[in-house]
Amino acid sequence: MSLLDTFKGKRILVTGHTGFKGAWLCEWLGMLGAKVVGVSLKHSPRTDPCFTSPNLFSELGLKSRIHAHIETDLRQPDGILEAVRKHQPDVIFHLAAQPLVLRSYEDPRLTFETNVQGTLNVLEAVRITKLACVLVVVTTDKVYRNSDAVHAFRETDSLGGHDPYSASKACVELMVAAYRDSFTRPGEAGSLLIAVARGGNVIGGGDWADNRIVPDAVRAFSQGLPLTVRNPRATRPWQHVLELLGGYLRLAGLMVQASEAARTTGGEQKAAAIKKLHLLCSAYNFGPLITANRPVGELVEEICKHWPGEMAIEKPPQAVREAGKLCLAVEKSFHYLGWTPRWSFEETVEKTISWYRQYYESARGNCQQVRDLVDEQIRVFAP
Numbered sequence: 017m018s019l020l021d022t023f024k025g026k027r028i029l030v031t032g033h034t035g036f037k038g039a040w041l042c043e044w045l046g047m048l049g050a051k052v053v054g055v056s057l058k059h060s061p062r063t064d065p066c067f068t069s070p071n072l073f074s075e076l077g078l079k080s081r082i083h084a085h086i087e088t089d090l091r092q093p094d095g096i097l098e099a100v101r102k103h104q105p106d107v108i109f110h111l112a113a114q115p116l117v118l119r120s121y122e123d124p125r126l127t128f129e130t131n132v133q134g135t136l137n138v139l140e141a142v143r144i145t146k147l148a149c150v151l152v153v154v155t156t157d158k159v160y161r162n163s164d165a166v167h168a169f170r171e172t173d174s175l176g177g178h179d180p181y182s183a184s185k186a187c188v189e190l191m192v193a194a195y196r197d198s199f200t201r202p203g204e205a206g207s208l209l210i211a212v213a214r215g216g217n218v219i220g221g222g223d224w225a226d227n228r229i230v231p232d233a234v235r236a237f238s239q240g241l242p243l244t245v246r247n248p249r250a251t252r253p254w255q256h257v258l259e260l261l262g263g264y265l266r267l268a269g270l271m272v273q274a275s276e277a278a279r280t281t282g283g284e285q286k287a288a289a290i291k292k293l294h295l296l297c298s299a300y301n302f303g304p305l306i307t308a309n310r311p312v313g314e315l316v317e318e319i320c321k322h323w324p325g326e327m328a329i330e331k332p333p334q335a336v337r338e339a340g341k342l343c344l345a346v347e348k349s350f351h352y353l354g355w356t357p358r359w360s361f362e363e364t365v366e367k368t369i370s371w372y373r374q375y376y377e378s379a380r381g382n383c384q385q386v387r388d389l390v391d392e393q394i395r396v397f398a399p
Contacts, residue, residue: 019048019265019266019269019398020048020049022269022272022273023045023048023050023107023265023269023272024048024049024050025049025050025051026050026051026106026107026272027050027051027053027083027103027105027106027107028050028051028053028106028107028109029053029054029055029100029103029105029107029108029109030042030052030053030054030108030109030111031055031056031090031096031109031110031111031134031138032056032110032111032112032113033052033055033056033073033078033082033085033111034054034057034059034067034071035056035066035073035111035112035115036071036072036220036222036224036225036257037154037218037257037260037261038054038056038073038111038112039071039072039073039076039078039222040072040220040222040257040258040261040390041109041111041261042054042073042078042082043076043387043390043391043394044258044261044265044398046081046082047394048265051083052082052083052084053082053084053086053105054078054084054085054086055086055088055090055095055099055112056086056087056088057087057088057089058087059071059074059079059087065114065119065123065126066114066115066116066225068224068225068226069224070224070380071224072221072222072386072390075222075383075386076383076386076387076390077387083103084103086099090112090130090135090137090138091129091130091133091134091137092137093137093140093141096137096138096141097137097140097141097144097145099141100141100142100145100147100149101141101145104147105147105149106148106149106150106272107149107150107151107152107268108138108142108149108150108151109152109154110135110138110151110153110154111154112134113130113131113134113154114126114127114130114131114181114184115156115181115225116181116225116227116228117158117179117181117182118226118227119227120179120180120184121179121180124180127180127181127184128180128183128184128187130184131181131184131185131187131188132184132187132191135188135191135192136191138151138153139151139191139192139195139208139210142208143195143199143208146206147206148205148206148279149209150209150211150268150271150272150275151208151209151210151211152210152211152212152213152264152267152268152271153188153192153210153211153212153213154212154215154264155185155188155189155212155213155214156181156185156214156215156216157169157215157216157217157253157301157303157342157344158177158179158181158182158185158216158342159175159182159185159186159189160173160174160175160176161173161174161175161176161177162176162178162342167343168306168343168344169342169343169344169345170301170345170347170348171299171300171301171348175189189212189299192210192212195208196210196297196298200297202274202275202278202289202290202293202294203278203279203286203289203290209275209293209296209297210297211267211268211271211296211297211298211299211300212298212299213260213263213264213267213299213300213302214299214300214301214344215255215260215263215301215302215303216252216253216342217252217254218255218256218257218259218260219254219255219256219257219364219365219368220256220367220368220371221368221371221372221375221389221393222371222375222386222390223257229243229312229315229316230315230319230368232244233316233319233323233325234323234369234372234376236325237319237325238376242325242327243325243326243327243328244328244329244330245312245327245328245329246329246330248311248312248313248316248327248329249311249312249313250312251309251310251311251312251343252310252312252315252342253303253304253308253342253343254308254309254310254315254364255302255303255304255308255357255359255364256363256364256367256397258394258398259302259304259358259359259364260302262397262398263300263302263349263353263355264302266354266355267296267349267353270296270353271293271296271297274289274290274292274293274296275289275293277289278290295352296352296353300348300349300352300353301344301345301346301348301349302344302346302349302355303343303344303346303357304357304361304364305361306343307360307361308357308360308361308364309342309343310361315365318361318362319369321365322365322366322369322373323369323372323373358397359397367393371389371393374389375389
């Protein structure tokens with residue numbers, strides 16, 4: 017069954033749908049014919065600490081185009097439980113988080129409460145309602161215990177976290193693993209079917225968050241200002257947002273297909289489906305080609321090929337600790353999911369900066385034109 021057929025007509029709940037990745041995912045799911053239910057904080061600068069102006073969710077006019085838009089704080093259990101009971105989703109993509117490392121130093125309590133307590137409430141909502149539901153919990157490539165080793169991290173490597181954000185996501189992973197070990201019984205009614213998606217350092221049009229290199233560059237260059245960089249030698253696995261979302265969709269789609277086969281078939285087919293679910297209900301890395309692991313300084317140089325500007329180096333705050341090297345191994349996703357990155361580092365940067373330039377030149381404030389920009393890149397990426 018194709019990806020299109022898997023999601024067409026399905027009820028998909030996306031937490032954090034007003035964020036950068038959430039907005040791209042909702043638009044893609046809409047193109048696939050899914051009924052999207054979004055759950056997030058009230059989308060305003062006063063109530064949402066991750067709110068930016070502009071923001072892709074508003075620029076796409078998604079609030080009026082998805083099936084349901086629900087505003088609730090995931091730190092409180094009642095809102096998400098009511099949403100799950102009312103809409104009975106077939107799939108949940110849990111993206112909602114406090115996602116910024118520097119902000120986690122400023123407000124560690126908010127970071128841990130949002131990321132850990134929020135995820136716990138999503139898990140409990142699914143467990144209590146006993147849905148035949150696939151749940152993909154999104155964490156980060158920063159969950160690994162990182163000592164700046166040269167090797168690429170594999171899903172079996174130790175978890176850790178030097179900063180509050182990374183540590184909170186490692187806590188999420190331990191909690192999800194406990195729920196999976198306790199409540200995942202593939203083929204049984206009411207079983208939790210949970211997978212974890214690890215990735216990070218995504219770039220793409222429509223991100224305006226603070227303290228992220230591409231949004232910072234776009235803001236600076238669009239005003240003729242130099243871009244301030246904290247650590248130009250830090251190496252990261254840069255990838256386009258569609259690469260990561262394609263991994264989420266591939267993982268969830270295969271889980272849906274295997275779950276349906278486990279419920280509707282018998283004998284060897286049922287046994288094969290259950291075996292596949294056991295493999296799928298685990299953690300998966302989604303990273304770029306090894307050649308896309310580049311220092312921040314090289315990323316800025318590549319951006320400047322498409323949007324000329326200058327870079328200024330500034331020392332990070334003394335209390336801030338950031339890994340110098342970070343790289344993900346993706347063989348497991350290739351062998352079990354059939355997923356592999358498509359765009360090179362150069363293509364990723366070109367697609368991203370091209371999007372922003374078109375946005376600032378002609379599309380800003382025009383929902384249809386912004387939607388055309390997003391939809392066209394989705395069609396090019398996944399024809």
